[in-house]
Amino acid sequence: MAKKDKIILNELDDWYQHDLIEKNLYNNLASLYQRESWDFNTIIRWTLIIGAIMIGIGLISFITFLIQSIYFVILALSVLCFIAYYYGFKLRKKDFKHYYPRTGNALIAVASLLINADIFAINSLIFTNEVHWTSILVLVTLVYFVIAYLNKNTLVLVFALTSAAISFGAKTGYVSGWGLYFLGLSYPMRFVVISPLVALLGYLHTRTDFSIPESFVQTYYAFGLLFLNLSLWILSIIGYHGNLFKWGYTNDNWELLFFSLLWAAADIIIFLIGTRFKQKIFVRYAITFLILNLYTRYFEYFWDKMYKSLFFIILGLISVSIGLYLEKKLNKKA
Structure with a gap:
């Protein structure tokens, strides 16, 4: 019976990944069958993701440092990029004699990393670095997005959004002469402004008629929520006028309190959005960063004013209390 369940679930996973069935139908059908205690699909996916990144980094390092x-x-x-992309695309085709879509996606991710290095190398040869590296990074970001959407490759979308975040910070820094402010906004505040727009892009994907994987939507949500919270976290520590590169800068305590409360308010809104629209990723991010906010304030106000043994005992009790409370809430829902 377990073997039959496994076969059916594998087919359902394949249909869902290729957008043949909707998410609600997938969840309803999958709930009728029992999965194994080990989620081999998750293990395979993360093994291939880590392997793709390591291969890409290794090949780039080997070629650029050993070939003069x-x-x-x-x-x-260029040759390695073409080979990786060609076979990556072939392995994702069902009519190919070897159908391994996850491995194919990993090879496409390797090709994307190689394209990054190739574009920078071509720039240094043809334009002798006359085109600033921030502009090349923007071009690489656009290439990542094109590859991600053409192949519906979530890992390459992760590369694209990561590159976009770096490009945004680098380009605004370059335009402002590498000052701490651009259009009156500090580095963290720039991401506070732009991060909700990233999450909004994820939502807009759900309102289109195009066949876009659910993983794309979740990736946009994850990046938007992550950068928003990290930016507010930094602002709650160094303040708006603090120097991001010089920690320990003395700030107005009222300013830090304001950003701490703003951070908490943002996560409460994120939590309410998550519960209202049944988006678990919003709820998880909100709870995680609300707890992190609490821990940060605890370290900020009590680290120098309390015996270290008592400090950690209280911190441990807070952690256990939070865990117990969340477990009780989870059991009630079950």
Whole structure:
């Protein structure tokens, strides 16, 4: 019976990943069958993701550091990129004799990393670095987005959003002469402004008629929520006028309190949105960063004013209390 359940669940996973059935139908059908205690799909996915990133980094390091000629570097990167992309695309086709879609996606991710290095190498050869590296990074970001959407590859979308965040910070820094402010906004505040728009992009994906994987929507949500919370966390520690690169700057305590409360208010709103629209990712991020906010304030106000043994005992009791409360809430829902 377990073997039959496994076969059916594998087919359901395949249909859902290829957008043949909707999420609600997938969840309803999958709930009728028992999964194994080990989620091999998750293990396979993360093994391939880590492997793809390591291979990409290793190949780039090997080629750029051991081959002295820029011509051979570009040739090697281009050839490897083409091979990885070609076989990655072939492995995702059902009519190919070897159908391994997850491995194919991993090879496409490797090709994307190689494209990144190849574009920078071509820039250094043709334009002799006249085109600033921040502009090249923007171009690489656009290439990532194109590859991600053409192949519906979530890992490449992660590369694209990561590159977009770096490009945003680097480009605004370059335009402002690498000052701490751009249009009157500090580095963390820039991401506070832009992060909700990233999450909004994820929502807009659900309102289109195009066949967009659910994983894309969740990725946009994750990046938007993560950068928003990290930016507010930094602001609650160094303040608006603090120097991001010089920790320990003395700030107005009222300013820090304001950003701490703003951070908490943002996570409460995120939690309410998550519960209202049944988005677990919103709820999880909100709870996680509300707890982190609490811990940060605890360290801020009591680290120097309390015996360290008592400090950790109280911190441990707070943690256990939070865990017990959440477990009780979970059991009530079950």
